[in-house]
């Protein structure tokens with residue numbers, strides 16, 4: 623039995639608006655009128671779909687220097703790698719939402735297609751080529767910042783210093799709430815960095831709350847971290 627989901631690096635696969643809303647219990651009422659950042663948005667279609675609904679969302683990622691064609695092909699390679707491994711570790715996942723790996727692939731392909739179409743049309747205003755931990759954004763530029771599938775998940779690729787500096791940056795650029803999901807790593811266990819961040823003396827002014835998520839793909843990964851700056 624595999625001990626972890628073995629990935630060479632952080633991969634460029636994306637999720638949809640529907641999946642984000644489930645992960646972070648987002649409602650239209652909560653999002654309406656807010657300046658929102660999808661931090662590490664990658665090839666997710668959250669920003670594209672949200673703007674289509676009249677919401678004010680930008681996405682930040684250090685891959686946005688690449689062309690639509692380059693991102694499409696990198697994401698296709700990464701998705702194929704992920705799918706080639708998923709069946710042998712399928713028991714670590716709860717398949718109620720996706721049904722099976724074909725259903726999962728469909729969501730990832732829909733996300734990529736939605737992202738690529740919008741990236742071709744609205745790259746300059748919506749997709750900001752910037753890297754964590756230090757971004758180009760001004761202090762308090764966003765009301766809400768959402769981070770899906772980057773911090774905590776990749777705790778073997780990204781060290782504690784990166785995690786703490788990135789949380790500090792998210793808090794600097796956000797006025798109301800930072801949300802991070804999942805809290806589990808690629809070993810399908812809660813990352814030890816979650817408690818370490820919550821107890822870090824750098825963040826004594828911030829209010830941390832672990833909240834129940836409406837989404838659970840990795841078994842047990844049904845929580846997200848809410849941080850009020």
Ligand SMILES: C[S@@+](CC[C@H](N)C(=O)[O-])C[C@H]1O[C@@H](n2cnc3c(N)ncnc32)[C@H](O)[C@@H]1O
Pocket residue numbers: 632633634635636637638661662663664665666682683684685752753754755769770771772
């Ligand atoms: C697994 S993908 C998740 C994408 C999206 N948030 C979602 O859940 O669908 C992780 C993303 O984080 C981005 N990323 C990794 N390290 C980063 C960094 N230092 N600064 C900005 N983005 C980064 C990657 O380029 C990739 O697009």
